Amino acid sequence: xxxxxxxxxxxxxxxxxxxxxxxxxxxxxxxxxxxxxxxxxxxxxxxxxxxxxxxxxxxxxxxxxxxxxxxxxxxxxxxxxxxxxxxxxxxxxxxxxxxxxxxxxxxxxxxxxxxxxxxxxxxxxxxxxxxxxxxxxxxxxxxxxxxxxxxxxxxxxxxxxxxxxxxxxxxxxxxxxxxxxxxxxxxxxxxxxxxxxxxxxxxxxxxxxxxxxxxxxxxxxxxxxxxxxxxxxxxxxxxxxxxxxxxxxxxxxxxxxxxxxxxxxxxxxxxxxxxxxxxxxxxxxxxxxxxxxxxxxxxxxxxxxxxxxxxxxxxxxxxxxxxxxxxx
Amino acid sequence: xxxxxxxxxxxxxxxxxxxxxxxxxxxxxxxxxxxxxxxxxxxxxxxxxxxxxxxxxxxxxxxxxxxxxxxxxxxxxxxxxxxxxxxxxxxxxxxxxxxxxxxxxxxxxxxxxxxxxxxxxxxx
Numbered sequence: 001x002x003x004x005x006x007x008x009x010x011x012x013x014x015x016x017x018x019x020x021x022x023x024x025x026x027x028x029x030x031x032x033x034x035x036x037x038x039x040x041x042x043x044x045x046x047x048x049x050x051x052x053x054x055x056x057x058x059x060x061x062x063x064x065x066x067x068x069x070x071x072x073x074x075x076x077x078x079x080x081x082x083x084x085x086x087x088x089x090x091x092x093x094x095x096x097x098x099x100x101x102x103x104x105x106x107x108x109x110x111x112x113x114x115x116x117x118x119x120x121x122x123x124x125x126x127x128x129x130x131x132x133x134x135x136x137x138x139x140x141x142x143x144x145x146x147x148x149x150x151x152x153x154x155x156x157x158x159x160x161x162x163x164x165x166x167x168x169x170x171x172x173x174x175x176x177x178x179x180x181x182x183x184x185x186x187x188x189x190x191x192x193x194x195x196x197x198x199x200x201x202x203x204x205x206x207x208x209x210x211x212x213x214x215x216x217x218x219x220x221x222x223x224x225x226x227x228x229x230x231x232x233x234x235x236x237x238x239x240x241x242x243x244x245x246x247x248x249x250x251x252x253x254x255x256x257x258x259x260x261x262x263x264x265x266x267x268x269x270x271x272x273x274x275x276x277x278x279x280x281x282x283x284x285x286x287x288x289x290x291x292x293x294x295x296x297x298x299x300x301x302x303x304x305x306x307x308x309x310x311x312x313x314x315x316x317x318x319x320x321x322x323x324x325x326x327x328x
Numbered sequence: 329x330x331x332x333x334x335x336x337x338x339x340x341x342x343x344x345x346x347x348x349x350x351x352x353x354x355x356x357x358x359x360x361x362x363x364x365x366x367x368x369x370x371x372x373x374x375x376x377x378x379x380x381x382x383x384x385x386x387x388x389x390x391x392x393x394x395x396x397x398x399x400x401x402x403x404x405x406x407x408x409x410x411x412x413x414x415x416x417x418x419x420x421x422x423x424x425x426x427x428x429x430x431x432x433x434x435x436x437x438x439x440x441x442x443x444x445x446x447x448x449x450x451x452x
Contacts (some may be wrong), residue, residue, distance in 0.1 A: 015356050019330065019406040045357035049404050083435040085362055087396050120436040300329045 004289035007327035008039025008075045009314055010259070011047050013296035016308040018046070029066050031311050035318035036327065039075035040067070041293040044106055052079070052106040063110055075291050076257050078116040079103035093125055100129045108136040114257045116173050117142045123161045126170060133169045141173035141256040146241040149178055150251050162254055171254040175295070177261035180240035182273040183208045184263040186301040187236055193305065196229045204233050214238035240273070245282040252286045263298040265316035269323060280324040292326055294318055329443060330354035335428050336408050337449035346415035347451050350408045354430055354443040358404035361385070361395045363433045365440065369413050370427035376413055384410040421452045
């Protein structure tokens with residue numbers, strides 16, 4: 001079974017092993033390719049020292065050598081805007097635009113076709129950068145990450161820029177963490193290890209699964225406990241949203257890339273909290289034809305007590321996508 | 329995030345001016361040194377002045393003021409830096425309780441990114 005949805009891996013997924021220097025950049029590319037994924041995404045400032053300064057010619061040659069060797073394609077680079085990089089100074093729009101352009105030059109040099117635009121980027125700045133992105137044939141995608149959703153007020157302002165400019169080079173990158181029907185167990189368990197009340201945690205999980213609005217749950221918990229850690233558990237329900245996957249439908253043509261967030265891939269190759277089968281069914285039915293890039297992010301929640309195995313988590317996520325009809 | 333790996337005890341040692349420890353940036357990407365808002369070290373419960381902490385990274389040493397103004401040089405992900413802490417008085421050799429707080433200024437986060445680690449380490 002195959003479809004027009006392609007599979008990629010964000011090397012962000014291997015951050016635990018990369019941080020500890022158990023895997024180098026080539027190892028990460030090789031591990032991604034071994035899953036059968038055909039696309040590579042990076043957080044440039046994680047994978048390439050000095051980014052967003054342009055890498056050396058030697059590095060660029062090495063990079064494309066790896067792409068050939070492992071039969072994968074550069075897909076997306078994730079950029080940041082460090083508005084407050086200088087203490088006490090907030091960037092002007094001109095400074096932000098220049099930083100953004102440098103990320104476009106960086107992405108272009110390494111063959112990426114999409115840039116993940118960090119969510120704090122204003123619509124005005126993106127509008128100023130669009131011609132430069134068009135010149136470099138790079139599609140910009142504002143990341144729609146929980147607690148935002150694709151119909152949030154902030155995203156409506158970005159959508160307005162997309163519509164008004166009519167550009168083909170600006171769209172959305174939904175993060176699948178916006179479809180958490182259950183709260184991620186690895187997050188809840190970590191908070192219990194840090195002292196959260198297990199009974200309150202159970203209550204919050206139940207409310208979330210029932211679809212109770214997070215603000216109601218937060219208020220209920222504020223009456224049960226005055227401890228910060230218990231409130232933090234309640235707030236998990238606000239940060240791990242679930243919205244109807246059908247909310248993507250009117251925007252399908254504006255989706256330039258997708259972050260396949262996963263926090264806990266089970267042995268049966270399903271994600272504990274995200275009903276991927278439901279979301280992917282919507283994407284297939286309505287003709288999404290870009291990449292879904294695995295973005296494993298569970299390491300930070302389990303690294304205090306467990307050995308992290310990012311390679312296996314990514315393998316399971318890719319197998320799940322394949323089972324659901326994505327890629328070859 | 330990465331609190332477990334912030335302190336690198338193997339690099340801890342006494343120096344003429346105080347002591348040193350190894351440290352990793354608790355973040356998933358590298359940042360310019362200017363974005364490291366705070367490096368706070370506590371030793372056996374005593375919080376030491378941040379102005380007494382220098383960072384050695386990429387072969388260069390930065391004191392607090394130099395670090396705050398360094399927009400180019402970066403602390404890359406997973407790179408072990410040396411923190412040199414000036415401390416007067418005799419530091420007894422042996423085990424000490426070390427605390428390390430690193431606060432990063434990250435543009436897209438509406439709140440400070442503060443990570444705290446603590447462990448017993450040998451400083452000889």
